[in-house]
Amino acid sequence: METSRFTTSRRGFLGLVGTGAAVAALAACSTGGGGGGGGASASLKFWNMPWGTPAFNTLDSKITLGYKPESGLPAATYQAIQWANFNQTFSSALASKTGPAISSGGGTQAFQFAKQGFIAPADGLIESWKSNGLYDDFLPGVLDTMKTDAGYVAVPYNLDMRVNWYNRELLEKAGATPPTDWQSYLDAAAALKKIDVYGFAANGNASGGNAFQMIVGLMINNGGGIFDEEHKPNLVTAANIEALEFVRENISKGYMDPAAISYTATNANSQWKAEKFGMGFDVPNLAANVGGASSSQLVVGDPLTSASGKKGALYFPNNIMMYKNTPSQKGSEAFMTYYYQNMKALWTQNTGIGLPVLKSIAATPEFQSDQNAVKIVKMWQPIAKTWAAPGGTALFSNISYVDSTPAISDFGQNVLSGKSPKDALTTFQSTLTSLIKD
Known part of the structure; x- marks a missing residue:
């Protein structure tokens, strides 16, 4: 393995x-x-x-x-x-x-x-x-x-980068197949729920989690992101709203652990190790971080095709x-x-x-x-793609305002707590606009 x-x-x-x-x-x-x-x-x-x-x-x-x-x-x-x-x-x-x-x-x-x-x-x-x-x-x-x-x-x-992982043994136990798009992801998460396993792993702790990276990765997956061609935040878009609706569907259907909003990465690793998490977006070294017998069952899935027919992910x-x-x-x-x-x-x-x-x-x-x-x-x-998406590829100084900052951590928590996609994006847009002066 x-x-x-x-x-x-x-x-x-x-x-x-x-x-x-x-x-x-x-x-x-x-x-x-x-x-x-x-x-x-x-x-x-x-x-x-x-x-x-x-x-x-x-x-x-x-x-x-x-x-x-x-x-x-x-x-x-x-x-x-x-x-x-x-x-x-x-x-x-x-x-x-x-x-x-x-x-x-x-x-x-x-x-x-x-x-x-x-x-x-x-x-x-x-x-x-x-x-x-x-x-x-x-x-x-x-x-x-x-x-x-x-x-x-x-x-x-x-x-x-942030990529989709799944526990091969748990998916087999649930009778699910590895997802290739957003709908098959939801289907696999539903099957995992029936065996008491969460299919939308997250760690949203304000200081020790990175769920906001997963969320932005899904926005990019759908052709969206944070910045436009002029390096200005442009968040309240149809692509971003659709991506956050996908996140909200996973949450509302019980595919995410309710405690995940307070989880650090270490907490999430423990859930993977205990085989309570069966699928989710995480770091490239997830298997090594999890360790133990479960790590040999962790597999990187294929990039997902989004609701708009696009592929994409966030990388650093x-x-x-x-x-x-x-x-x-x-x-x-x-x-x-x-x-x-x-x-x-x-x-x-x-x-x-x-x-x-x-x-x-x-x-x-x-x-x-x-x-x-x-x-x-x-x-x-x-x-x-980088934080610069969808407006460009190259990084720039204003990206520092969204790179593991309180502003983006708050955005992640708003999304995981069930705030409406448009409201969460509007709040984040307003915060960034107030911070970025040039």
């Missing part, structure tokens, strides 16, 4: 909301970046997050310190940055010009810092990859998520960015090329980093051994 390779649930897409004071300080202190000279006299600082198990940063450091630069280019140093207070860590370091030359971070971090003048565009780097095969190695569409009118803000690094392209304050921009780009050519071991040695962005990594025997992960990359990633 297959189980997920990914052993640690990661922050797929972290915004910078809540750091308004820090961002304001950056705007006041910014001189538009700096550095660019310096040659090999100063080291190139690479800061990375703990994307997986403790083994991740250990191996990542080894890869980084194994970099042998060309003559005249700086060597690289490595520092692991913890998720706790990471916004403040980066903000303070950039304001004092003690920050990294290259880093990963929150999913919208590069877009926020680009707006403040700290990010070095990746256009030259990505163009250079057309000659060494890296450009064509990226999964379809992922590079486009980083491309703005001002150029590439960052480079995709690892992926997270985490990224690596370069900063203007570097001892050498040429050195930054040389290191990035080395790193992307040598980061495969982070996946093949099962460090829990998440889904790869490179086809060559997805094609390795180690990755191919996980049938669930393979299916996600093969069938879900090509139809997945």
Whole structure:
């Protein structure tokens, strides 16, 4: 039986909301970046997050310190940055010009810092990859998520998304078949209900749940989403209302655990493990998070065809960015090329980093051994869209207002508590409009 390779649930897409004071300080202190000279006299600082198990940063450091630069280019140093207070860590370091030359971070971090003048565009780097095969190695569409009118803000690094899972044994027991569209999903959930199993798994806790991601994923599935082509919130649409009606039907028919509105992800994992949840939308590493005997029965389903005949899902392209304050921009780009050519071991040695962005990594025997992960990359990633949907593909700074924020958490809770779709969407629209000033 297959189980997920990914052993640690990661922050797929972290915004910078809540750091308004820090961002304001950056705007006041910014001189538009700096550095660019310096040659090999100063080291190139690479800061990375703990994307997986403790083994991740250990191996990542080894890869980084194994970099042998060309003559005249700086060597690289490595520092692991913890998720706790990471916004403040980066903000303070950039304001004092003690920050990294290259880093990963929150999913919208590069877009926020680009707006403040700290990010070095990746256009030259990505163009250079057309000659060494890296450009064509990226999964379809992922590079486009980083491309703005001002150029590439960052480079995709690892992926997270929300996909449909089901417990194979429970569906068989209920006499149900794996769903392929919204109606067959409802049919399978009805069959599960007859054996006292919930078919619409959710975790709506305001601080430890991610049901709002599932809900937005269903909106995207139906051709909707949050933002229009002008990067403005446009929520009260027929596509979004229809998606929320689908959610409300699952709730009203008793397919969702009534306590789910207060569940954290950990609570939901326990329900999957206890075989009280039989179907639902969750993270790519759900099976590993659940553990135990039940995990071997968890299977990634096919992308669902929505009521409007569309397919789609929500995904989070985490990224690596370069900063203007570097001892050498040429050195930054040389290191990035080395790193992307040598980061495969982070996946093949099962460090829990998440889904790869490179086809060559997805094609390795180690990755191919996980049938669930393979299916996600093969069938879900090509139809997945970012928070920017339906208006576009590329991320932008205002997405930080919907990335794990109180505004979107409240929206999720309103939907799960039975508020009418139009009212829930109208309230969310009003909240976002009041927050977004540009």
